[in-house]
Amino acid sequence: MGAAMRRIQAGSALSAFGLGFTVPYLYVYVAQVRDLGATTAGSVLAVFAMAALAVLPFSGRAVDRRGPVPVLLVAAVLAALGALGMGLSGSVATVVGSAALLGAGTAVMQPALATMIVWCSDPVGRTRSFAMQFFLQNLGLGVGGLIGGQLVDESRPGSFLLLFSIEAAMFLVLAGIVLTVRMPGSPALQGARPAASKGGGVRALLGHKAMVQLCVLGFVLFFACYGQFESGLAAYGTEAAGIEPSTLGIALAANTAVIVVAQFVVLRFVERRRRSRVIAAVGLIWTVAWVIAGYAGLGHGSQTMATAAFVSTYALFGLGEAMLSPTVAPLVADLAPEAMVGQYNSAFALVKQLALAVGPAVGGPMGAALHGPYIVTFVLFSLGITFLALRLGKQLTPAQEQPSVAATSRVVAQHVPEKQTAAA
Known part of the structure; x- marks a missing residue:
């Protein structure tokens, strides 16, 4: 750096x-x-x-x-x-x-x-x-x-x-x-950009199909994970799985520990994969996490097994978060026109805040009272992440999907040997 x-x-x-x-x-x-x-x-x-x-x-x-x-x-x-x-x-x-x-x-x-x-x-x-x-x-x-x-x-x-x-x-x-x-001037952001709209601002952003799809995907991501941590999932754990309140702190600690330990190991994996495929994999990992949470509250195992399953749910969420951090935010930047980087970042932050506001309002009551429907709902949302990510991948250029590969594969100039030139 x-x-x-x-x-x-x-x-x-x-x-x-x-x-x-x-x-x-x-x-x-x-x-x-x-x-x-x-x-x-x-x-x-x-x-x-x-x-x-x-x-x-x-x-x-x-x-x-x-x-x-x-x-x-x-x-x-x-x-x-x-x-x-x-x-x-x-x-x-x-x-x-x-x-x-x-x-x-x-x-x-x-x-x-x-x-x-x-x-x-x-x-x-x-x-x-x-x-x-x-x-x-x-x-x-x-x-x-x-x-x-x-x-x-x-x-x-x-x-x-x-x-x-x-x-x-x-x-x-x-x-x-x-x-x-000392900030440099805004560099030209590589990759395809939406044509500048006469209206500019929000109109230009809403006219960018890939960015709109990413915002929809982002809402589902934040709603299905962060929007449930301290509301619906916590209520479900205490009411359905019989988790002690102190165990919630252990679960959050496990989430943070996985992020801290796995972040740079995961980074090597992420850099060699298409971004849309990485996000799709996160959807599958979180699907497994919600299924394990379902076992914790709806299964018939011991309290020890339920507690272990609940903590594992938070740990799997952490693994998914570690995969998303080097994927989603850089993708927002790579989609942005040079003059609208701030607006694209703010729009995505706004989507996150909306998900964090709606998530507890929906998940809290469901997690506390409707245990089965709560798990089914968020299993479906997690599978929806995979579907939306694969759909988004069709809108991305190679440079936006995998910048490291796109950068090394660019041909700047082709050298023609002198003998070949003379023979021609």
Whole structure:
């Protein structure tokens, strides 16, 4: 990695480290420590999603017009103010307002960071760059959560203020690091691009068939995995499989451990395969994961077997995530016209937020009460991932499907021996 990329990755990891301090404890903080009740805590989580949905449609155009650095600086400052405000808040209004700032800031940071990675990489190196970002972010979240767990004390609100202050400081560190990055001009992105539409913006994006198909695929991916982690799958595990709440933490730890351990092993596999085939394989892996989850809750094995099956489900999800990180985000960048990288990244981030908002709303009640239909539904969604991925592959160029092979197979010039030329 060049110096610019190293700094971008370091800032991204540190911001994830800060988020890890507070994300696992936000509900407890609002509902119990500040004694604002479960309803307010639920509203705060909803405000995070709503704030992200409100700002993402505008952030992409700002990134393309102003560049990713100014947008990221504003987002980091807003997120820092929101985090500090959460630590100091004692009323419903201030908690909700702080959550809106924090949700908007963190939502905008992701497409801005993704655009910075695109600007500082070529199509071949981009795969490894996004894999490294995913690896470091998961590592940062995990380490932050572990340290935060040692510092937090429900009987002392001041301990939560410390956590939110550390989170705010990490966002400001990210801003400071970004200020030192010398960004190159946006490089020409190789591969086929949609023709520029007279309307530009959203109209051009919606006219790009491959990108629209990728967004549909992305919604199904996030809905069937991330949208279920802390809602439907957790409810299903505790209600149907009899999983202890503490085991949910072990399952999430197993998910993170698989990502951290497998990421760069998986990367070698991914680089030698077509991206659409990799995503299709993830759909099959997640199908197996949901079948195992079905055994955990609907089978007739012992509690030990059910617990092991449930933890294995999260581990298989982690394997799929490790395969997606060097695949989906670089594909979004390779599909984007040079002048619309920020808008494409923001559009895909918006799709993710929609899936994360709809996923718990649908999966939560089903996982808690409709155990059989819940498993069948998400087995079908996982198979749908495989179908949509193979369909998307028909829209991609060789360079978009497998940049490393396309780069090495290009013929720049053909040398004709002198004797052959003379004979002609």
